[in-house]
Amino acid sequence: MRLAYTEDQELFRDTVRDFLADRCTTADVRAAWAADTAISARWVELAKVGVTGIVIPEEHDGLGMGDEELAAVLVEAGRAALPEPLLESAVAAGLLAEFAPDAGWLAEIAAGRAAASVLLPGQRLAVEAAAADVLVIGLADGDLHVATPADCVLTARRSVDRSRKLFTVDFTPTARTLVASDTRRALARAADRGALGAAAQLLGLTRRMLDITVEYAKQRVQRGVPIGSHQSVQHHLANVLIKLEFARPVVLRAAYSLARDLPSAGRDVSMAKIYAGEAADLAARNCLQVHGAIGYTEEHDLQLFMKRAWALGTAWGDAGVHRDRIAADLLGDAPAPPTPAF
Amino acid sequence: MDLEFTEQEQEFRREARAWLTANVPAEPLPSMDTREGFLAHRAWERKLFDARWAVVSWPREYGGREAGLTEWLIFEEEYYRAGAPGRVSQNGIFLFAPTLFEFGTREQQDRYLPAMAAGEEIWVQGWSEPEAGSDLANVRSRAERDEERGGWRLSGQKIWSSRGTYGHRLFGLFRTDPGAQRHRGLTYFMVDLAAEGVTVRPIPQLDGEPGFAEVFLDDVFVPDADVLGGVDEGWKIMIATTGSERGLNLRSPGRFVAPANRLIELYRRDPRPAERDAVVRAWMDADAYRLFTFGTVTKLQAGGAIGADSSINKVFWSEMDVELHATALRLLGEAGELDDGDGGWLDGFLFALGGPIYAGTNEIQRNTIAERILGLPRAK
Numbered sequence: 001m002r003l004a005y006t007e008d009q010e011l012f013r014d015t016v017r018d019f020l021a022d023r024c025t026t027a028d029v030r031a032a033w034a035a036d037t038a039i040s041a042r043w044v045e046l047a048k049v050g051v052t053g054i055v056i057p058e059e060h061d062g063l064g065m066g067d068e069e070l071a072a073v074l075v076e077a078g079r080a081a082l083p084e085p086l087l088e089s090a091v092a093a094g095l096l097a098e099f100a101p102d103a104g105w106l107a108e109i110a111a112g113r114a115a116a117s118v119l120l121p122g123q124r125l126a127v128e129a130a131a132a133d134v135l136v137i138g139l140a141d142g143d144l145h146v147a148t149p150a151d152c153v154l155t156a157r158r159s160v161d162r163s164r165k166l167f168t169v170d171f172t173p174t175a176r177t178l179v180a181s182d183t184r185r186a187l188a189r190a191a192d193r194g195a196l197g198a199a200a201q202l203l204g205l206t207r208r209m210l211d212i213t214v215e216y217a218k219q220r221v222q223r224g225v226p227i228g229s230h231q232s233v234q235h236h237l238a239n240v241l242i243k244l245e246f247a248r249p250v251v252l253r254a255a256y257s258l259a260r261d262l263p264s265a266g267r268d269v270s271m272a273k274i275y276a277g278e279a280a281d282l283a284a285r286n287c288l289q290v291h292g293a294i295g296y297t298e299e300h301d302l303q304l305f306m307k308r309a310w311a312l313g314t315a316w317g318d319a320g321v322h323r324d325r326i327a328a329d330l331l332g333d334a335p336a337p338p339t340p341a342f
Numbered sequence: 343m344d345l346e347f348t349e350q351e352q353e354f355r356r357e358a359r360a361w362l363t364a365n366v367p368a369e370p371l372p373s374m375d376t377r378e379g380f381l382a383h384r385a386w387e388r389k390l391f392d393a394r395w396a397v398v399s400w401p402r403e404y405g406g407r408e409a410g411l412t413e414w415l416i417f418e419e420e421y422y423r424a425g426a427p428g429r430v431s432q433n434g435i436f437l438f439a440p441t442l443f444e445f446g447t448r449e450q451q452d453r454y455l456p457a458m459a460a461g462e463e464i465w466v467q468g469w470s471e472p473e474a475g476s477d478l479a480n481v482r483s484r485a486e487r488d489e490e491r492g493g494w495r496l497s498g499q500k501i502w503s504s505r506g507t508y509g510h511r512l513f514g515l516f517r518t519d520p521g522a523q524r525h526r527g528l529t530y531f532m533v534d535l536a537a538e539g540v541t542v543r544p545i546p547q548l549d550g551e552p553g554f555a556e557v558f559l560d561d562v563f564v565p566d567a568d569v570l571g572g573v574d575e576g577w578k579i580m581i582a583t584t585g586s587e588r589g590l591n592l593r594s595p596g597r598f599v600a601p602a603n604r605l606i607e608l609y610r611r612d613p614r615p616a617e618r619d620a621v622v623r624a625w626m627d628a629d630a631y632r633l634f635t636f637g638t639v640t641k642l643q644a645g646g647a648i649g650a651d652s653s654i655n656k657v658f659w660s661e662m663d664v665e666l667h668a669t670a671l672r673l674l675g676e677a678g679e680l681d682d683g684d685g686g687w688l689d690g691f692l693f694a695l696g697g698p699i700y701a702g703t704n705e706i707q708r709n710t711i712a713e714r715i716l717g718l719p720r721a722k
Contacts, residue, residue, distance in 0.1 A: 001351075001412050002344045003636040004644075068343065214716050229719040231705070234712030238657075241711055245654050249633035256343045271626055327622050330606055331613070 003249055003256075005072055012050070013072040019049050020080035026301040032083035032163040037131035039084055039115050047112025051086065055094050060106035062093075067193060071200040071255040078204025081308050083163035085117055085128045087197035091190050092116035092136040099180040100146050105134050119169050120191050125315075129154050129167035137171055138187040145177040161307040191316070192258055192269040198316040199251050199269075202276035205309045206244045206283040212302055213237060213287040227290070236286040243282050247275035267329050270322035277319050280309035345636070347416070354409070355416045361393055362424035370686065374430045375551035380464075380508040383430035387461025397435050397459045404451075405459045411639045418594035425600070433504060434458040434465030438513050445530075445571040445579050453567075454511075454532070466535065468500040468514020468557060469580070476706045478515075478580070479524040483559065485516040485531065493565040494518070496533065499558050502700075506555030507544040510535055515576045522574070530576035532568040533559070548692045593659045595632035601666055601690065602628035608673050608685070617673050624666040631659055650714035653707040660697030660704060667691035 005013065023042055032038035046052050054070050056062020070090055077086050089109060093116055096105050108114035114133035119126045121140040129135060130149050137145040153170035214237060217228030227233050254272035257265040284306040288295045295302045371386065372379035390396040391405055399414045400406025409417065429435070435458060442451055457463040474480040483498020496516055503512065512533040519527025535542065539562035544552030571579045602625045609621045634655070638648065670687040671678035681688055698704040712718045
């Protein structure tokens with residue numbers, strides 16, 4: 001029994017953490033807010049670290065890793081509020097690897113020359129659908145399509161987090177775009193990978209909001225003392241840490257279960273999304289409260305992380321959706337639905 | 343990562359389950375805080391001890407199995423899954439024993455551990471005093487040197503001592519250096535509650551039973567042989583014990599996983615949709631606590647220490663336990679107020695309410711988390 005990453009996994013994660021600390025500053029995140037797409041020159045650099053090809057098989061120049069490594073890296077993406085669609089591209093790449101490995105996209109994504117996005121049954125919003133080179137679209141009937149933005153009518157929508165370039169996708173399936181049928185199981189698994197990835201990012205976001213706020217509470221002096229010496233402030237932040245520390249092993253276990261396709265994987269992923277989402281929600285609220293008015297501004301960096309947390313809280317199934325799935329599994333006579341309905 | 347148990351661990355689980363299935367009393371024992379229940383619980387401890395299940399993690403020579411942390415967790419899961427009685431010897435075997443193993447002499451260990459493990463001697467903690475609750479460094483009970491008899495004379499007052507009404511021996515701090523302030527000049531003593539000068543006043547708890555007691559000491563002689571560790575070094579030794587209380591030793595996940603599963607059964611028998619989310623929450627929290635504990639065990643096995651993390655642990659399990667039982671009472675509807683109702687949920691609720699208070703209140707724990715883990719400035 002060992003609930004922790006391996007040394008190799010930690011080494012890879014730390015490499016990514018160092019890279020992002022240097023190459024994804026809050027100024028970089030703000031630049032993504034202002035741009036039409038968040039996919040920047042950094043995408044190629046991320047590829048050089050291996051990050052765009054984590055789940056891509058080695059024969060297509062990827063790292064051939066799985067959900068554990070993806071989750072470890074996405075925690076770091078959350079910590080940095082990385083604006084690129086790392087998760088969406090990985091979910092898409094996983095489906096491409098399974099159903100269209102020879103379509104030529106995998107090596108391009110692994111090399112950072114292409115980025116992918118994804119739209120699964122039940123989802124109405126796709127991240128970076130216009131700037132992505134390839135869109136992997138799963139339909140409710142189990143058909144899987146590989147399309148390009150040119151095959152779709154895209155309507156831009158504005159996220160609370162302006163670095164998330166969202167689009168509704170009007171897609172008319174054709175024989176040319178169809179790559180496989182009866183892929184419902186794979187689509188459900190892809191949805192779980194998405195929920196796990198969102199949970200991982202929410203952990204990193206929680207940690208970052210907490211770190212920012214602890215520093216602030218140490219330095220901000222009112223009535224002659226740092227505000228962090230007040231118990232009311234201390235307890236706000238202690239509560240965030242408690243939520244975070246209990247969400248971490250839940251997310252780890254979900255990555256473990258999903259990587260091995262265990263029967264409990266769906267439930268484990270749903271629990272991870274709920275726990276990480278709650279930790280991030282509480283972090284956003286309490287950190288805003290501790291900052292006071294300065295936290296309520298656009299100029300303060302806290303908002304970058306809060307808004308990403310709110311966005312990822314609803315993406316890939318919100319808490320209610322995932323709670324329904326767990327309740328059906330624990331309490332219902334009917335088997336749990338295989339996939340969260342977004 | 344590897345979340346599988348080894349073949350050896352699974353065999354250990356099967357052995358524990360088989361023995362518990364065959365031996366756990368069919369009917370719950372009377373409350374351990376009644377005279378009758380106290381005796382019945384001690385008899386149960388004896389039975390556990392005779393089968394080497396009382397103290398699985400202890401050395402073989404003291405009746406244990408030298409079980410590792412993972413096996414201990416497995417045993418606890420099986421123990422509570424089987425609905426076995428609460429551990430009347432808990433404060434001895436889980437809180438005090440780790441300290442005795444670490445700081446006691448071989449002679450002290452030989453003298454006290456066997457009777458503790460067999461349930462023959464029940465140990466009682468002597469931390470709190472009327473003026474020393476969350477602020478334990480304010481201990482006023484004192485010990486004066488008796489050179490002639492080779493020991494100390496203890497005077498003062500301890501309070502909220504669990505099992506104090508019927509228990510046999512007390513462990514706690516007394517001030518040996520009257521000039522020293524706060525956490526200095528305190529010494530860790532072991533006191534025979536039958537000694538001359540000891541008066542015990544039972545205090546009925548919320549459930550009406552005298553679960554804890556006030557212990558008055560009036561010039562009670564304690565020989566040097568019952569000083570644990572060095573004179574005036576009691577504080578650091580005490581820290582070791584409270585670390586156990588807050589952290590891993592006292593609250594194994596099995597204690598929460600078992601009632602969480604019973605809660606699921608309760609809901610399935612008579613679903614009240616308004617409580618669905620609370621039921622799911624209770625089950626998830628117990629599961630999360632199990633995972634958190636696995637993470638802690640992984641860290642300990644890699645040579646790490648728990649330290650202030652035990653405060654995170656304590657806040658979580660104690661608040662989870664209250665919510666879990668409160669949810670059960672709501673599921674019971676009108677029957678929720680019945681003290682003679684089925685399932686022992688009201689008893690469990692009343693017991694759980696103590697969790698956020700004892701072993702350092704959750705307010706103190708949150709201060710510890712903020713100051714020692716997050717590094718915030720000390721509260722004034």
